[in-house]
Amino acid sequence: MKNIAFGQYYPAHSPLHAMDARMKVILSVLYIVAAFLCKNVLAFGALLVSAAVLLILSRIPARIVLRSLRPLFFIMLFTAVLNLFFATGTSVLVSFWRITIYVEGVYSAVFMLVRIIVLIFGTSIFLTYTTTPIALTDAIESLLSPLRLIRFPAHEFAMMMSIALRFIPTLMEETSKIMNAQKARGVDFSSGGLVKRAKALVPILIPLIVSSVRRADELAMAMECRCYRGGKGRTKMKVSHLRIGDFAALACMIAFGATLLYLNHRGIGYTM
Amino acid sequence: MAVLTLEHVSYIYGEGTPFEIRALDDVSLSVREGTVTGIIGHTGSGKSTMVQLFNGLEKPTAGRVLLDGKDIWAEPKKMRDIRFRVGLVMQYPEYQLFEETIRADIAFGPRNMGLTEEEISRRTKEAAAFVGLEEALLDRSPFELSGGQKRRAAIAGIMAMRPEILVLDEPAAGLDPRGRDAILEGIRAYGKETGSTVIIVSHSMEDMAAYCDDIVVMAQAKVCLSGTRDEVFANAKRLTDVGLDVPQITHLMMKLRARGVAVPEGIYTVEAASAALRKLFGKGHTV
Numbered sequence: 076m077k078n079i080a081f082g083q084y085y086p087a088h089s090p091l092h093a094m095d096a097r098m099k100v101i102l103s104v105l106y107i108v109a110a111f112l113c114k115n116v117l118a119f120g121a122l123l124v125s126a127a128v129l130l131i132l133s134r135i136p137a138r139i140v141l142r143s144l145r146p147l148f149f150i151m152l153f154t155a156v157l158n159l160f161f162a163t164g165t166s167v168l169v170s171f172w173r174i175t176i177y178v179e180g181v182y183s184a185v186f187m188l189v190r191i192i193v194l195i196f197g198t199s200i201f202l203t204y205t206t207t208p209i210a211l212t213d214a215i216e217s218l219l220s221p222l223r224l225i226r227f228p229a230h231e232f233a234m235m236m237s238i239a240l241r242f243i244p245t246l247m248e249e250t251s252k253i254m255n256a257q258k259a260r261g262v263d264f265s266s267g268g269l270v271k272r273a274k275a276l277v278p279i280l281i282p283l284i285v286s287s288v289r290r291a292d293e294l295a296m297a298m299e300c301r302c303y304r305g306g307k308g309r310t311k312m313k314v315s316h317l318r319i320g321d322f323a324a325l326a327c328m329i330a331f332g333a334t335l336l337y338l339n340h341r342g343i344g345y346t347m
Numbered sequence: 348m349a350v351l352t353l354e355h356v357s358y359i360y361g362e363g364t365p366f367e368i369r370a371l372d373d374v375s376l377s378v379r380e381g382t383v384t385g386i387i388g389h390t391g392s393g394k395s396t397m398v399q400l401f402n403g404l405e406k407p408t409a410g411r412v413l414l415d416g417k418d419i420w421a422e423p424k425k426m427r428d429i430r431f432r433v434g435l436v437m438q439y440p441e442y443q444l445f446e447e448t449i450r451a452d453i454a455f456g457p458r459n460m461g462l463t464e465e466e467i468s469r470r471t472k473e474a475a476a477f478v479g480l481e482e483a484l485l486d487r488s489p490f491e492l493s494g495g496q497k498r499r500a501a502i503a504g505i506m507a508m509r510p511e512i513l514v515l516d517e518p519a520a521g522l523d524p525r526g527r528d529a530i531l532e533g534i535r536a537y538g539k540e541t542g543s544t545v546i547i548v549s550h551s552m553e554d555m556a557a558y559c560d561d562i563v564v565m566a567q568a569k570v571c572l573s574g575t576r577d578e579v580f581a582n583a584k585r586l587t588d589v590g591l592d593v594p595q596i597t598h599l600m601m602k603l604r605a606r607g608v609a610v611p612e613g614i615y616t617v618e619a620a621s622a623a624l625r626k627l628f629g630k631g632h633t634v
Contacts, residue, residue, distance in 0.1 A: 086365065139364075255404045256443040259435040260504060261427055261459030278455070281445035285490075 084207050089134040090320065091205040096214035098321040103201035105328050109335055110190050110197070115346045116182075117338040119189050125331060126196045133200050143199045144192065151191050158184040212237035213315070216306075230306025238294070246287065253282050349377035350544050351401060351433070351512055356410030358396050370396040372568040373410070378512075378561070383538055383545040385555035388565030389590060394548045395438065397565070398516050401546070402433040414512075431460055434510030438517050440501035444489035449480065449500045452489060456508040467507075474507035475500075477540075478533040495526035502530065506537050513537060514546045519554060531558050556580070556594045556615030564591065577613050596620050 086092075091099070113119045130137060144151075164179025202211060216233030223229055254264070257278045264275050339346075358371040371393045378384045388394050399405040400412050403419050403426045411418050419429045434456075437443070446452035453474055457467045475485060478499035489497055502518060515534060519527035531547075535558055538545040549555055555562055555576075562579040564572035566589035572579055579586075583593045583601075592598075593615075600614045600623075610627065614620050 252437065253443055255399065256437045256440065258404060259402060259430055259437065260456040260508070261431060263427060263459075278443075278445050282443050285445075286442055 083203060085135050085139060085204045087134045089132060091133045094324060095315050095317050095321045096206050096210040097217055098317060098324060099201045099206055100214050100218060102324060102328050103198050106197040107194060109332050110194050112332060112335045114339040117341055118335045119186055121335060121338055122193050123189060126193045129197060129200050133205050135204050140196060144195055147195060151188055155184045155188045158187050208237060208240040249286060250283060253279050348380045350380040350415060352377040352413040354411045356400060356407045359408045369568055374570050376563055376570055376573055378544060378546060380544055381542055382560040383558055384561040385559035386548045386563045386565060387550060387555050392565040393568045394565055395516055398435060398514050398548055401514050402430045402435045431508050432510055433512045433514060434505040434508050436502050436505045436515040436518060441494060441497035444497060444501060447488060448486050449489055450485040452500060453503045453507050456504055460508060470507045470509060474503035477506055477537045478503045479529055495522055499530060509541060512544045516548045552592055553594050
């Protein structure tokens with residue numbers, strides 16, 4: 076329970092930690108686009124190198140970031156296997172029984188795998204590991220604020236998001252507490268059939284829902300007591316500013332995208 | 348005879364991350380059978396972690412937990428039996444009630460033990476009586492009860508399993524003085540009538556002094572002092588060093604003694620002090 080990496084900010088001093096969160100949101104979107112631009116071995120190679128560079132820049136131990144890949148292991152495996160067996164092409168690599176594996180299949184399997192890994196790496200380094208949840212929601216509020224013109228409640232949206240993020244660890248802690256309490260009364264989560272296991276969840280879920288409702292009520296009351304009235308006229312204690320470094324990072328990202336496009340034309344081997 | 352023993356136990360949260368916390372550091376202690384043992388210490392001294400080791404909810408990072416001389420982790424598959432023998436009431440247990448009626452909730456533990464219906468209903472009634480819940484309340488929903496009543500129902504839920512060792516983590520936290528005394532009395536009654544060992548975690552010296560035979564003082568993830576109540580309170584200096592204190596009434600008695608009033612040593616409750624003073628000054632005086 077305590078090892079779940081989701082939303083886990085990793086405190087460190089690095090250029091990525093120091094960047095403006097708004098720029099990090101923009102960069103991570105651009106990075107996702109970049110990952111989908113890649114079409115051949117050279118471009119994917121450059122993508123892998125860029126992920127490694129990001130990792131070094133962030134000063135986060137590699138095993139911490141690698142941990143974020145673990146929950147998606149089966150999706151990655153599934154994607155790779157699907158691509159391996161079902162991609163068709165012209166040059167046959169092996170053929171047995173009714174299965175034919177093409178060279179193109181191997182390529183696309185590897186490419187997809189690299190793409191998924193780099194996507195997770197990139198977004199988790201930019202957004203979760205180097206940005207505190209508060210900075211992240213502030214950034215999203217700021218980026219969405221032009222939409223206020225069409226009456227989109229940007230502040231309320233960001234507030235809802237930050238409350239949700241804030242309470243994920245609280246709820247996980249609560250869940251493990253309640254699980255422990257019911258285990259102490261002899262609930263067994265790890266044996267028995269499907270029905271028995273589902274039934275064992277009732278003593279967990281009911282107290283959890285009750286306490287979530289209670290917590291929401293208390294939070295609403297506390298916000299009310301501090302005269303919270305939505306985002307109108309609300310100022311910030313910490314106003315973040317875009318600095319030269321942020322724009323330099325943006326320039327690097329654009330240059331990186333252009334490089335990928337260029338590499339796509341230096342065709343070596345298979346092109347997607 | 349020691350019924351529960353910790354041997355050089357350490358426990359570390361989040362080992363190998365920047366959030367690593369050493370909650371227990373080479374802790375050894377033993378709990379005598381049939382006594383009420385108090386574990387006292389400030390927030391973050393490792394008390395709550397320790398109680399979760401007693402019934403195998405957490406596994407020590409190093410060291411052994413012995414129940415009747417046997418390592419409880421020797422057969423992890425039989426942990427459920429250990430948990431029925433070492434009943435743990437966690438902090439704020441009222442948030443774990445989930446059944447439709449109090450009766451059903453108290454019966455949840457015994458039902459998991461696979462007892463007969465008669466036995467379950469007998470134990471439910473008995474446990475409710477220990478904590479002072481009236482029969483009429485048992486068929487109400489847990490959500491209709493007051494905070495103190497819910498707390499009692501939750502404690503009864505563990506007592507109904509009739510554990511040999513009843514462990515309670517801050518059973519009186521957040522209750523008014525009357526509710527606190529009622530719950531602690533109920534716990535003492537359970538220990539006396541069933542001959543079970545009771546372990547209470549608290550940060551209130553007053554409660555510990557009034558209800559415990561033995562006291563273990565925790566500070567900075569280590570056992571700083573342990574022994575019988577008299578032994579521990581004789582070390583007032585060590586207690587104040589770790590930011591704890593002897594009960595206020597004991598302080599008063601010490602001061603009286605320093606001024607030459609011949610009150611006996613080892614007075615920890617207002618009742619005992621009152622009796623001692625009455626004896627000293629004769630029956631005619633009211634104190």
